[in-house]
Amino acid sequence: MDLTYNQAYPGIDDLRLKAKNRIPRFAFEYLDGGCNEDVNLYRNTAELREIQLKPIYLNNYKGTDMSTTLFGKTYSAPFGVAPVGLQGLIWPNSPNILAKAAKAHNVPFILSTVTTSGIEEIANITEGDFWYQLYHPAEEPLRDDIIRRLKEVNCNVLVILADVPTFGFRPRDIRNGLAMPPRMTLKNILQIMGKPNWALQTLVHGVPSFATLKPYLPKGLDMKQLGAFMDKTFSGRLNQERIAAIRDQWKGKLVIKGVASAEDAQLAVDLGLDGIIVSNHGGRQLDAGESAVKSLSDLLAFKEKLTVMMDSGIRSGADIARALAVGADFTFLGRTFMYSTAALGNQGGQHAMAILKRQLKQVMEQVCCPDVTHFPKHLIINK
Numbered sequence: 307m308d309l310t311y312n313q314a315y316p317g318i319d320d321l322r323l324k325a326k327n328r329i330p331r332f333a334f335e336y337l338d339g340g341c342n343e344d345v346n347l348y349r350n351t352a353e354l355r356e357i358q359l360k361p362i363y364l365n366n367y368k369g370t371d372m373s374t375t376l377f378g379k380t381y382s383a384p385f386g387v388a389p390v391g392l393q394g395l396i397w398p399n400s401p402n403i404l405a406k407a408a409k410a411h412n413v414p415f416i417l418s419t420v421t422t423s424g425i426e427e428i429a430n431i432t433e434g435d436f437w438y439q440l441y442h443p444a445e446e447p448l449r450d451d452i453i454r455r456l457k458e459v460n461c462n463v464l465v466i467l468a469d470v471p472t473f474g475f476r477p478r479d480i481r482n483g484l485a486m487p488p489r490m491t492l493k494n495i496l497q498i499m500g501k502p503n504w505a506l507q508t509l510v511h512g513v514p515s516f517a518t519l520k521p522y523l524p525k526g527l528d529m530k531q532l533g534a535f536m537d538k539t540f541s542g543r544l545n546q547e548r549i550a551a552i553r554d555q556w557k558g559k560l561v562i563k564g565v566a567s568a569e570d571a572q573l574a575v576d577l578g579l580d581g582i583i584v585s586n587h588g589g590r591q592l593d594a595g596e597s598a599v600k601s602l603s604d605l606l607a608f609k610e611k612l613t614v615m616m617d618s619g620i621r622s623g624a625d626i627a628r629a630l631a632v633g634a635d636f637t638f639l640g641r642t643f644m645y646s647t648a649a650l651g652n653q654g655g656q657h658a659m660a661i662l663k664r665q666l667k668q669v670m671e672q673v674c675c676p677d678v679t680h681f682p683k684h685l686i687i688n689k
Contacts, residue, residue, distance in 0.1 A: 308410070311660040312650060318621050318642050321658070325648035329396060329504050330497035332482035337396050337644050340589035341474035346597065347589030350619025353597040357628035358686040361673040370670040371677040372663065376414070376613065376636050377463060377559045377580065383663055384678045385626050386414035388588075388617045388640035389439040389465070389563075394422030394514035397648040398507040404643055405431045407655025411663075416465060416638065417518075419452070419540075424517035429459035437463040439563060441470065442548060444541040448522060453555050464556050465583065469564025471543035474591040507651070549577050561615075566601040571608045581613035581635075588618050588640055599632060606633040623665020630681040 315321050326334050340347030374384040387408050393400040401423035408415035409432045417428050419441040428436050438461050443449045456464060476484075483491050498505050508514075516523070516536075523535065544562075553560060562574050563583035574582050584602045586595050598618035608614060616629050617638035629637050642662070647654030669675075673684045 308656060309660040309663055311657045311664070312653065315646075315649060315657065316661070318645060318661075321642075321645040321649045321654075324650070325645045328501065329648050330494065330501050332484060332494050332497060333396050333504075334648075335478040335482060336392065336484055337390075337641060337648070339476060339478045340593065341476050341591060342593035344589065345593045346586060346595050347593075349597045350586065350589050350599070351621060351625070354599045354619045354625055354628055357599070357632060358688075359627065359631055359669070359673050359681075359684045360686050362684070363674060365674060367674045368676065370667050370675070372666060372670070374636060374678055379462070381414060382412040383659075383666065384630060384635075385620075385637045385639060385662060385666075386437075387416060387643050388638035389416040389418035389421065389467075390640045390644055391418050391420040392422060392514060393418075393644065393647075394511065396644050397504070397651065397654070398511040398514070399423075399652075400644065400647040400654070401428065402431060403647050403652055404655045405436065407659055408432070409435060410656070411659040413659065414462070414638075419467075419518055420516055422514040422517055424520065425452075425455050425461075426459060427517065429461065434460035435462060437461065437465055437561075439465040439467050440552075441467055441540050442544055444539055446551070448539065449552070450555065451522075452518070453552070456556075461558070463559040463561055463580075464552070465561045465563045466544060466549065466552060467564055468544050468562050468570065469566070469585060469587045469591050474587070476590065546573060546577065549573075549579075553577055553579070561613075563617075565605070566595065566598075568605060568608075571605050571612065575608065575611045579612065581615060582608070583615045583617055583638065584634070585617045599629065602629070602632055602634055609633065609635070623662045623667075624669055626662065626666050627669040627675075627681060630678055631685040633682055 372383045374381050387404050401421050405415045405428050414437050416437040416439050418439045438456050559580045561581040562579055564585050565571050565582040566586055571582055584598055584605055586598050598616055602616050613635050615636040616634040620626060620629055620637050620639050621642050626637050643658050646658035650657050675681055675684055
């Protein structure tokens with residue numbers, strides 16, 4: 307496996323700065339920002355980085371094993387690519403870039419309903435080895451047809467999104483015209499002109515669109531009509547009946563993403579789901595919510611009945627180690643992979659995965675953790 311990386315960008319902050327300088331401001335702010343005043347965006351990472359690990363040096367340490375078995379498949383590391391909407395707006399062709407890198411590195415890639423590559427395209431790239439995040443449609447026939455398409459390409463895991471019952475209030479996106487309906491302003495056009503490489507790649511790969519939804523979109527929609535269509539077509543609010551209906555159809559592994567309470571985790575158990583991803587949508591939905599790692603700590607009792615994973619606030623290999631030490635079975639990262647792809651284009655996926663694996667391996671070697679299941683033994687519990 308290729309663990310080489312561009313040594314000019316050894317840290318995630320380096321990639322973030324490079325991405326900021328390489329893509330239009332409206333695209334960077336869409337990626338980088340949270341909601342309201344960004345309180346929970348910063349809380350996610352800050353509280354995660356309060357976690358401390360204990361090194362145990364004087365033992366017969368025989369090396370590291372990062373491999374992780376999840377839903378019957380063994381991955382090479384305990385992290386994957388989280389779903390991100392409108393990825394092609396951030397960097398053209400980025401879902402394909404990341405899917406290829408995930409396949410090469412043997413880690414899971416989750417495709418979002420509202421990103422810019424379609425189900426069949428990603429299935430072809432990954433040979434069916436991918437996960438899919440479903441924004442719940444308002445109409446059952448659309449839901450059923452998406453599930454049919456996922457079955458036909460042998461998608462590994464279906465992830466139902468729970469934490470977008472309403473779109474987050476994101477001041478940057480509103481100012482930049484990226485709310486619904488979207489609009490292109492003179493300011494945005496000038497920003498594009500200032501980033502010729504991004505503009506050229508966009509011309510090569512085409513204007514980003516909701517690729518998975520193309521079969522259901524009426525032809526000739528303008529931006530305002532597209533916004534109205536999306537508002538009408540999708541209802542993100544889940545309930546017991548909607549989840550049960552999906553469980554009846556989907557016999558594969560089924561996960562709910564966005565769980566942050568014991569009540570929701572218990573419902574996942576009651577409905578026969580296989581796992582949860584503890585998440586607050588990267589701090590983009592509820593500014594007054596608690597950090598994802600705090601929610602994780604409160605939901606560890608459900609590990610006896612569910613696979614308990616986590617995203618939100620995880621940026622580095624050391625952050626992955628912290629989340630695993632608290633008790634997560636697996637982790638997902640979104641912004642880190644998008645910073646890397648926006649910074650380095652076609653090499654961004656490979657670079658980020660190599661960096662994360664190297665960082666995580668260094669932490670394991672430093673604290674003398676032989677495999678990822680041993681991380682909780684290194685957790686320092688503050689008394």
